Amino acid sequence: MPELSFVLNREEEVCHDSIHLAPTPSWDTIGKSEHFVQFYEKDACLIDSVSAFFAKGFNKGEPAIVIATKEHRQDLMSRLSAEGFDVEKLKADGTLTSLDAKETLEKFMIEGSPDASLFKSVVGRLVERTSRRGAGLRAFGEMVAILCGEGNSRGAIQLEELWNDLGKEHLFALFCAYPLHGFKGETDGQPFAHICKAHTRVIPTESYARTGSTEDDRLREITRLQQKAASLEAEIAIRKKCQEELERRETELRDFLENATEGIHQVNVNGKILWANRSELELLGYKEEEYVGHDISEFHADPEVIEDILFRLKRGEKLHDYEARVKHKDGSIRYVSINSSVLWSGDKFSYTRCFTRDITARRKAEEILETTVKERTAQLQETVADLEAFSYSISHDMRSPLRAMQAYAASILEDYCGKPLDEEGVERLSRIQRSATRMDLLIRDVLAYSQVAKAEIKLSPIRLAPLVADILDEQFGSERAKGWITVGGLHAVCGHDAYLTQCISNLIGNALKFVAPGNEPKVRIWSECLDGQVKVLISDEGVGILAEHHDRIFKIFGRVYPEKQYSGTGIGLAIVNKAVARMGGKLGYNSEPGMGTTFWFTLPSGGES
Amino acid sequence: MQTLLLVEDNPDDQFIMKRALKSAGVLNPLHILDDGQLAIDYLEGVGVYCDRSKYPLPALIFLDLNLPFKSGFDVLKWVRARAEFKGIVIVVLTSSEHLVDISAAYQAGANSYLVKPPRAEDLMEMAKSFKWYWMIYNRFETVPSL
Numbered sequence: 001m002p003e004l005s006f007v008l009n010r011e012e013e014v015c016h017d018s019i020h021l022a023p024t025p026s027w028d029t030i031g032k033s034e035h036f037v038q039f040y041e042k043d044a045c046l047i048d049s050v051s052a053f054f055a056k057g058f059n060k061g062e063p064a065i066v067i068a069t070k071e072h073r074q075d076l077m078s079r080l081s082a083e084g085f086d087v088e089k090l091k092a093d094g095t096l097t098s099l100d101a102k103e104t105l106e107k108f109m110i111e112g113s114p115d116a117s118l119f120k121s122v123v124g125r126l127v128e129r130t131s132r133r134g135a136g137l138r139a140f141g142e143m144v145a146i147l148c149g150e151g152n153s154r155g156a157i158q159l160e161e162l163w164n165d166l167g168k169e170h171l172f173a174l175f176c177a178y179p180l181h182g183f184k185g186e187t188d189g190q191p192f193a194h195i196c197k198a199h200t201r202v203i204p205t206e207s208y209a210r211t212g213s214t215e216d217d218r219l220r221e222i223t224r225l226q227q228k229a230a231s232l233e234a235e236i237a238i239r240k241k242c243q244e245e246l247e248r249r250e251t252e253l254r255d256f257l258e259n260a261t262e263g264i265h266q267v268n269v270n271g272k273i274l275w276a277n278r279s280e281l282e283l284l285g286y287k288e289e290e291y292v293g294h295d296i297s298e299f300h301a302d303p304e305v306i307e308d309i310l311f312r313l314k315r316g317e318k319l320h321d322y323e324a325r326v327k328h329k330d331g332s333i334r335y336v337s338i339n340s341s342v343l344w345s346g347d348k349f350s351y352t353r354c355f356t357r358d359i360t361a362r363r364k365a366e367e368i369l370e371t372t373v374k375e376r377t378a379q380l381q382e383t384v385a386d387l388e389a390f391s392y393s394i395s396h397d398m399r400s401p402l403r404a405m406q407a408y409a410a411s412i413l414e415d416y417c418g419k420p421l422d423e424e425g426v427e428r429l430s431r432i433q434r435s436a437t438r439m440d441l442l443i444r445d446v447l448a449y450s451q452v453a454k455a456e457i458k459l460s461p462i463r464l465a466p467l468v469a470d471i472l473d474e475q476f477g478s479e480r481a482k483g484w485i486t487v488g489g490l491h492a493v494c495g496h497d498a499y500l501t502q503c504i505s506n507l508i509g510n511a512l513k514f515v516a517p518g519n520e521p522k523v524r525i526w527s528e529c530l531d532g533q534v535k536v537l538i539s540d541e542g543v544g545i546l547a548e549h550h551d552r553i554f555k556i557f558g559r560v561y562p563e564k565q566y567s568g569t570g571i572g573l574a575i576v577n578k579a580v581a582r583m584g585g586k587l588g589y590n591s592e593p594g595m596g597t598t599f600w601f602t603l604p605s606g607g608e609s
Numbered sequence: 610m611q612t613l614l615l616v617e618d619n620p621d622d623q624f625i626m627k628r629a630l631k632s633a634g635v636l637n638p639l640h641i642l643d644d645g646q647l648a649i650d651y652l653e654g655v656g657v658y659c660d661r662s663k664y665p666l667p668a669l670i671f672l673d674l675n676l677p678f679k680s681g682f683d684v685l686k687w688v689r690a691r692a693e694f695k696g697i698v699i700v701v702l703t704s705s706e707h708l709v710d711i712s713a714a715y716q717a718g719a720n721s722y723l724v725k726p727p728r729a730e731d732l733m734e735m736a737k738s739f740k741w742y743w744m745i746y747n748r749f750e751t752v753p754s755l
Contacts, residue, residue: 392706392707395727396704396705396706397704399727400619400621400622400704401621402727403621403622403625403725403726403727403728403729403732404619404621404622404624404625404729406728406729406730407621407624407625407628407729407732408621408624410729410730411624411628431620431621431624435621552680559677560677560678561677561678562618562643562644562677563618563619565677
C-alpha cells in the first residue's frame, strides 16, 4: 500500500512536523509518494545521492525517470554501471528512462511559464507509461533547477506546483535538486523558502551530512548555523551601510568632478580621451560624443605642443601651467593652461589627470598690454631721443657763443692791459655783445621748442582766419602793409592754438626771410579741404630748398646758409615739425631752387566749412 | 713753411682758432675759408685761388663739419676722391661729439677728429698739443713751398 505521507496543503505542513531534516538520506525511508529537494554544493555529491536513490529503487524493482542535464546523466549512468547495474538493459526494458532536462522543459514552457495542460500531456503521460502496477516510481528532475538558474524562480515554483498536482494523481517519489550556489544572493531567500515549502522533505547539502547523526549533534549543528546566520546578517548590515556610504561618496566625488568649474579630462597612453567633465566640454564647445573617445591631438592647434605634453607625461613629469592653444568647436582658438599628471599602476600608464583652464581672456589682455607697452616704449624712446637731441644741441650750440665771449674777453685782457681800447678792441667788445644776444636768442628758441615738445595736448576746433589775422597783426604788420603777404580762404582745423601760432608764424617768417637779395618777398597763405582733412599752405617765391639739405633744415639749430646771409638760429622748422607732429598732422613741402617753396601741413577738419 | 687751411664759418670760432694757433707758436700761414665750396675752390685753384704763390696748397686742413651749403663731409669726400690730395692731412675740428659723425669722418678719410672744447682756454691748450704733435713730430708729404 502506498504510504500517503504526502502533504497537500503547505500551510498545514508547518504546524507540526514541518520539514523533515535528514542527516543522511536513508533512501529506504522514502515514501512511495514524496517530493523532496536536495541542495548540493558539489556535483559529485549530487550524483552520489541520486545513484543511491535509484539503486535502492532498482533493488526493489521500482522504475526510474531521470530528467537531467547531459553531464549529470552521463555521470549518473557511469556511476550506476560502476555499481553493477546494466544501464543499457534497464533502459531497454523501460525500467530506466533518461531524458534531457532542457529539451523536456521546452515541450511545455510558454513564455516563461510552464503550461499546465502541456505539462500533463508531456510529463504526465511519461509517468503513466513508466509506472508499473504495484511498484513505486522514482524520478529525478532538474528542470526546476534550470529554471531557477535562468533567473526564472517564479517559473520554477510554478513547475514545482505542477509536479505536486501530478503527484495527486500518480504515485512517485520525486527527487529535485538545486545547486546551493544558485541561492547565494540576498534576494534569493524568498524563492528559496518557497521552493522548500513546495517539498515534503528538504535535504541539506553534503557539508551537513558530514556532521554526526545523533540528535545532540544535530542540535549543536543547528545552533552553530544559527550563530553563523546571525553573524552573516550583521555583516550584511554592515556591508549595506558601507555600500551606502560608498555610493554616497562616489556620488559626491562624481558630482565634484563632473561639475567642477575647471575642465577635467582623462587621456590614455595613446592619447585617447577616456572621460571629460562638463566644464571641459563647455570650454571647448563640444558634445560628449564629439570629444570623448577621440584623440586629444585633434583638438590642439599645435601638433608639436601636444606631442611634447604626452612625451613629458610619459616620462613621469608633472605639468604645471603648461600653455597651449586648442581649437574650439566654432573654429576659434583658445589659449589654455594645463596642469596634468599621470596615474601609474606599477609602471603602466593608466590615464592622465588633466586640468584645463581657459586663459584666453588673460592672454588677450596680455597681448593688449604688450602692444600698449610696445607703443608706450616707442613713444618713450622717441621722447628720450628728442630729449637727447635737445640737450645735445643746447650744450653745443649754446656753449658756442659762451666760448666766444670768454675768448674775446680774455683776448682784451691780454692785449689791452693798461692800454686804451682801439678799433680792434671795440670790435671785440661788440662781438661779446653779439654773442650774448645770440645766446639769448638761442635760449628763447630752445624754450619755444620745448613748449611744443609737450607730450599730451588737448586738441579743439580752431578757426584759422582769426588766428592768422592775429599773427599778422602782432608780428608781420609792416610786411603785410607792404603787400608782401596775401591771405586766401582759411578753414577751421582740429588743433592747438599755441602750436598753430608757432607753426604759422615760423613758416611765414621763413617765407619772408629766404628771398634772393634784392627781391621782394611774395608770400601767400591759404587752406584746402578734402575728405575731412584740411591742408594749410604757405607759399613763397624765394630761394628754394636743395634736396641735399632736406635733413639739415629740420634739425634743431640746423641751417644751410651762413649767419651773415640769412639770420636766425635754425630752430624754426624743428619747431614746426614737432608742433605738427604733436597735433597728429603731417608736414611737407614742394620746392624749386631759385623759384620758390610751398610748405604745407594737414590736420583734421575743425567742422566748419 | 707749410700752409694751413681753416674751413670754418663761425667768425668767433675763426678768431679763437687764429689766436690759439698764434699763442701756441704756430706761425705757419693760415688761410680761413667761410664755407665748403670755397674750400673746394681753393684746392682746385678756381678763381683767385689759381695763384699758388698767394694761395699755396696746404699741408693740413682744419675742417669744421657744420658748414653752410656744402657740409664738411662733402668737402672731405671730395678731397679724398682725388689722388693728388692724398697727402694732405685733414683734421676735423667740430663741436659734434656724435659717434655717428666720428665714424663717418674716419670712413670718409679724415686723419684726426678734434672736438672744439667749450672753454676758450681749453682750446688754447689744444692748440699747443697740436703744435707739438702735428707740426713738430709729424711729417707732411707736401714739399715745403719755397
